[in-house]
Amino acid sequence: MPRILITTDYLRPGDEVDTHLRSLGHTTVHAPLVGRRDPEELVAALDGVDAALVANEPLTADVLARAPRLRVVVRTGVGHDSIDIAAAGRHGITVSNLPGVNANAVAEYTLGLLLSAARRLVQSATAVAAGHWPRQDGRELRGATLGLLGYGASARAVVPLARAFGMRVLCTTGVPEDLRTDPAVTFVALDELLRSCDYLSVHTALTDRTRGLLDAAAFRRMKPTAILVNTARGGVVDEADLAAAVRAGEIAGAALDVVCDEPLPADSPLRGVDGIVxxxxxxxQTAEARAATGREGAAELVAALAGRPRHAVNAHLLPGAGRSA
Structure with missing residues (x-):
């Protein structure tokens, strides 16, 4: 029976996912990813493995080439930029993600970052802990313009929450026009989004097109009072340019849940910049989203092993793709 590697840190031996997979006759091996992992350690963990449930493991072309038994990779999340899907396709490895599985959690968190940034909650609590008693005013979300960069499941889930706070919502997306059906959203070009928004929230995948999309030129087009929120991928933002823009007052600040290199390096340009949190x-990462992710990830892995993946992101790259029966 297949041997399954599980690296997502909140999936543990004996939990619901582990019990389910073992009940189907699979052998499970847990090697939780916490922080960074040396590529050689990952190669060793994949030795003799047929399928893997992974977090943000860097499954590079070299790593995949050295995992000859591997047939299925399921990313326990949405983004899959840490996996070389073209190399996986060449080796006949199906790569799946779990679109929309944590959209509600991301949407609520996004609103939390908006509120925290608007009212400088982190800075206030930090100052009080240091013995101060700050009294600076904050800003209200009501009446402000929220710009969404991307229109995937998490962005769509943000819309009703933002509207409940009385925000106007703009969006820039590559989603086809026939799918842009929400009357609460005004779809605009990127330049208008940057010029108009008071808050810019990133919800786009990291691709060659979006890498470094938010750079010095983009920040110069934004309002000096604007705040950037990123819950998508760190690489969409040029971090050095962001730090410089905030220091220069070109934008007011940023609340970032993701960065290019995680955990945040000691020499990151984002450190020590007032206004960047x-x-x-x-x-x-909510209890509800983690439970759903575990169940959906296990189901996708089992389906993919049976040759019936539901969310393969590289089906078009697999050997035989596009051939007629």
Whole structure:
């Protein structure tokens, strides 16, 4: 029976997912990812493994080439930029993600970051802990314009929450026009989004097109009072340019749940910048979302092993793709 590697840190031996997979006759091996992992350690963990439930493991072309038994990878989340899906396709490895599985958690967290940034809650609590008693005013969300960069499941879940706070919602997306059906959202080009928003919330995948999309030129087009919120992927933002923009007053600040290199390096340009608050990639991490992710991830893994994946992101790259029966 297949041997399954589980690296997602909140999936544990003996839990619901582990019990379910073992009940189907699979052998499970847990090697939780916490922080960074040396590629050689990952290669060793994949030795003799047929399928893997993974977090943000860097499954590079080299790592995949050295995992000859691997047939299925399921990412316990939405983003899959840490996996070389083209290399996986060449090796006949199906790669799946779990679209929308944590959308509600991400949407609520996004509103939390908006509120925290608007009222400078982190800065206030930090100052009180240091013996001060800050009394600076904050800003209200009501009447402000929220710009959404991307229109996936999490962005769509943000819309009714933002509207409940009385915000106007703009969005820039590559989603086809026939899917842009929410009357509460005004769809605009990127330049208008940047110029118009009071808060810019990132919900787009990291691709060659979006890497570094929010750079010095983008920040110069934004309002000096604007705040950036990122719960998607750190690489969408040029971190050095962001730090410089906040220091120069080109934008007011940023609340980041994701960064390019996690955990945040000691020499990151984001450190020590008043107005930039970095959190530890927690947007999708609720008890409810984790439970759903575990169940959906296990179901997708079993389906993929049976040759019936529901959410394969590289089906078009697998050997035989596009051939007629």
């Amino acid at each position: 970095v959190h530890s990639h927690l947007a999708g």
